[in-house]
Amino acid sequence: MAISYLDHHIALLKHLRMILGALGEAEQVPEENHGLFLERFDELLDELPRDPVGAQYLGQDLISQTFHRYPQIAHLVPRDLLWFFGGDCLxxxxxxxxxxxxxxDERRHSAEENGEPFDWTTEKQLLALPDDTPKH
Known part of the structure; x- marks a missing residue:
């Protein structure tokens, strides 16, 4: 069963939050600033389901800060989150x-307009296939 677009990204944020938490537990970052960053990250996780549009700027800020503050985990930041939050993340x-x-995104919007189901992960995999591969 496909999960909603928003739920997909919330799950990715939760995964990233676990990684960030592990950095602190491993004492690889200064605790003082890291703790405040995690608090803001938790605020995003609380706010996003209630107000996805209103939480966009906080999400952009936190994802961008993740790259600047924690370059050692930049490769672990899900690319979907960069697109989801947009702005400076791009x-x-x-x-x-x-x-x-x-x-x-065009495929997702088209599916929504036509009342068709859309599985972000599956469609992403299909788009990543070489051009000579059949795509449904």
Whole structure:
């Protein structure tokens, strides 16, 4: 069963939160600032389900800060979150990747307009296939 677009990204945020928490537990970052950062991250996790649009700026800020504050885990930040929050987060994506996500978003909007189910993960995998591979 496909999960909603928002739920997919909330799950990715929770996973990233676990990684960030583990950094603190491993004492790889200064505790004082890290604790405050995690509090703000938890605020995002609380606010996003209630007000997805209103939480966008906080999400952009926290994801961008993750790259700057914790470069050692930059490769672990889910690329979907960069696209989901947009704004300054897009600076961390190459143009080719942005094009892929634009296509993915167009497919999602088309499916929603037509009342069709849409599975973000499956569609993303289909778009990543080589051009000569059949895509349903």
């Amino acid at each position: 600076h961390f994506m190459p143009d080719e990747e942005i094009e892929l996500y634009q296509q993915l």
